[in-house]
Amino acid sequence: MNDRTRDSGEFTGRHMLIIMLAFFGVIIAVNLTMAMLANTTWTGLEVKNSYVASQDFNKKLAKAAKQQALGWTSSLTQSAGELVLELRDRNGKGISSAAVEARFQRPVHERDDFSRTFAYGGNGRYSVPV
Numbered sequence: 001m002n003d004r005t006r007d008s009g010e011f012t013g014r015h016m017l018i019i020m021l022a023f024f025g026v027i028i029a030v031n032l033t034m035a036m037l038a039n040t041t042w043t044g045l046e047v048k049n050s051y052v053a054s055q056d057f058n059k060k061l062a063k064a065a066k067q068q069a070l071g072w073t074s075s076l077t078q079s080a081g082e083l084v085l086e087l088r089d090r091n092g093k094g095i096s097s098a099a100v101e102a103r104f105q106r107p108v109h110e111r112d113d114f115s116r117t118f119a120y121g122g123n124g125r126y127s128v129p130v
Contacts, residue, residue, distance in 0.1 A: 074086065078130065085127070
């Protein structure tokens with residue numbers, strides 16, 4: 001049987017080749033897209049150098065214990081377009097000598113992270129516009 005006598009609706013090897021190329025082409029395109037998105041959206045790193053971070057761990061624990069021994073309390077609220085942090089010592093007196101900075105971080109990528117420094121407003125009250 002030659003090509004001229006075939007029915008126009010007959011399934012041929014050419015049809016099968018096109019179907020197989022389309023099927024695997026879609027799978028490969030989706031896999032490449034997913035791999036590219038996975039590679040560009042999050043680095044997977046939580047610290048730049050894990051060895052240095054592990055060396056600093058005990059220092060951070062000691063610093064946290066020292067901070068806790070001060071007996072300070074804090075209260076963070078958000079109202080009227082600003083963050084307000086109130087710092088009090090163990091006697092309830094407002095703390096005026098603190099340098100307060102807030103770091104806003106996305107959990108998946110650091111490209112949108114930013115910091116804001118709080119301004120002292122009296123009586124242990126610090127604020128920053130958000």
